[in-house]
Amino acid sequence: MTAPLDPSRRFADYAHPERLVSTEWLQDHLGTPGLVVVESDEDVLLYEIGHIPGAVKIDWHTDLNDPVERDYIDGAAFAALVGQKGITRDTTVVIYGDKNNWWAAYALWVFTLFGHEDVRLLDGGRAKWVAEERELTRDRESAPSVDYPIVQRNDAPIRAYLSDVLDHLGNPLIDVRSPEEFSGLRTTAPAYPEEGALRAGHIPSAQNVPWAKAAADDGTFRSAAELNDIYREGAGLKDGDSVIAYCRIGERSSHTWFVLTHLLGFEGVRNYDGSWTEWGSAVRVPIVKGTEPGAVPGR
Amino acid sequence: MSEALPEQLEQIREDFQELEVRTRLELLLEFSLDLPELPERYRDHPDLFERVEECQSPVFIFLEVDENQIVHLFATAPREAPTTRGFASILAQGLAGLTVDQVLAIPDDYPQDLGLSEAVSPLRMRGMTAMLARAKRQIRDKTAA
Numbered sequence: 001m002t003a004p005l006d007p008s009r010r011f012a013d014y015a016h017p018e019r020l021v022s023t024e025w026l027q028d029h030l031g032t033p034g035l036v037v038v039e040s041d042e043d044v045l046l047y048e049i050g051h052i053p054g055a056v057k058i059d060w061h062t063d064l065n066d067p068v069e070r071d072y073i074d075g076a077a078f079a080a081l082v083g084q085k086g087i088t089r090d091t092t093v094v095i096y097g098d099k100n101n102w103w104a105a106y107a108l109w110v111f112t113l114f115g116h117e118d119v120r121l122l123d124g125g126r127a128k129w130v131a132e133e134r135e136l137t138r139d140r141e142s143a144p145s146v147d148y149p150i151v152q153r154n155d156a157p158i159r160a161y162l163s164d165v166l167d168h169l170g171n172p173l174i175d176v177r178s179p180e181e182f183s184g185l186r187t188t189a190p191a192y193p194e195e196g197a198l199r200a201g202h203i204p205s206a207q208n209v210p211w212a213k214a215a216a217d218d219g220t221f222r223s224a225a226e227l228n229d230i231y232r233e234g235a236g237l238k239d240g241d242s243v244i245a246y247c248r249i250g251e252r253s254s255h256t257w258f259v260l261t262h263l264l265g266f267e268g269v270r271n272y273d274g275s276w277t278e279w280g281s282a283v284r285v286p287i288v289k290g291t292e293p294g295a296v297p298g299r
Numbered sequence: 300m301s302e303a304l305p306e307q308l309e310q311i312r313e314d315f316q317e318l319e320v321r322t323r324l325e326l327l328l329e330f331s332l333d334l335p336e337l338p339e340r341y342r343d344h345p346d347l348f349e350r351v352e353e354c355q356s357p358v359f360i361f362l363e364v365d366e367n368q369i370v371h372l373f374a375t376a377p378r379e380a381p382t383t384r385g386f387a388s389i390l391a392q393g394l395a396g397l398t399v400d401q402v403l404a405i406p407d408d409y410p411q412d413l414g415l416s417e418a419v420s421p422l423r424m425r426g427m428t429a430m431l432a433r434a435k436r437q438i439r440d441k442t443a444a
Contacts, residue, residue, distance in 0.1 A: 043356060044324065044382050045385065046379065049378070062419075
């Protein structure tokens with residue numbers, strides 16, 4: 001059983017309006033059978049200081065990443081994790097979080113790797129819910145455990161590995177990092193910890209569209225018209241393009257993946273989660289420095 | 300041979316280590332809620348505070364060395380940044396009453412010994428390591444003259 005869609009007119013111009021719900025809709029549907037609300041934040045303790053009533057917590061680092069290899073958890077671990085959170089294969093999952101839903105979009109992308117059908121974002125995320133002075137609780141998580149089937153992760157449609165990116169050169173790439181990281185002035189986001197890349201710069205031909213451009217001041221997504229200006233006019237994407245987005249570890253680019261796939265309707269967009277921490281340390285891959293995208297080297 | 304840790308830092312370390320990994324987060328949350336407000340005299344002096352750039356959320360610290368060479372750490376971070384507040388609070392409590400020499404002798408990897416890496420992620424722990432490093436540097440600068 002899934003929850004009804006949010007019929008808000010402000011989502012109507014997006015390619016897949018069923019992927020968003022508003023704070024009003026969520027307020028009205030809290031407690032609806034078949035709906036589970038998930039909070040996913042950058043700050044691992046934010047859920048504990050207050051969350052939407054009934055919401056469960058999924059942490060990108062301690063829950064979704066494999067603890068040993070640099071990869072996501074497998075089907076068995078995912079089934080165990082989400083089953084514990086009261087999520088069945090048919091559940092409508094609404095994810096929200098801090099920082100313009102940055103980590104929420106990352107969690108949504110991981111749910112998509114496992115083919116979870118009905119997974120949506122709360123437009124505006126945690127900040128909008130808080131700004132509207134809606135209820136928060138510090139109740140402990142209390143979801144009933146349910147069975148979730150063990151589903152093999154299907155990476156290929158939405159996830160690119162380093163070798164895929166090399167094969168892709170010549171097709172559109174969107175680098176969603178800050179201009180300082182793109183040009184090679186630094187390897188980390190301003191004010192962020194060093195995550196280890198040995199070289200600075202960007203993948204040849206990548207267009208620099210910092211991820212947060214897709215968000216309005218209140219944290220909601222910009223309108224379809226504004227997003228078209230940014231990605232079609234600005235970055236030159238065209239219908240039918242095969243696009244790969246990347247950032248530093250694949251989180252900010254999940255947000256852009258969501259925008260391109262679900263709001264603008266591009267098909268086959270992939271997120272390169274190895275991103276700069278892999279590319280910038282890999283041996284003999286081409287790198288361009290400076291503010292221009294640069295040319296793809298001949299092969 | 301490394302010197303023994305000052306008592307309160309050792310106590311904090313033991314308190315974390317005794318807990319299961321999941322419960323360690325709850326203790327970090329308690330620290331976060333206990334981060335003291337800035338004393339009156341520093342409230343209107345954002346200029347004195349240094350931003351810890353390595354932390355994912357804005358956090359500012361300021362070290363004071365009094366006439367008895369005792370160190371005081373003051374920190375401020377938004378409520379919506381509980382993990383960073385927790386790190387600052389551990390250091391504020393852990394350094395309380397220590398002398399300059401004692402603080403400078405704290406091992407740089409003390410944060411890694413709290414057993415929080417698994418609960419919080421190693422990446423996030425780097426913020427606390429950086430906070431300790433900046434605290435020590437401020438003390439060195441203040442006592443160099």
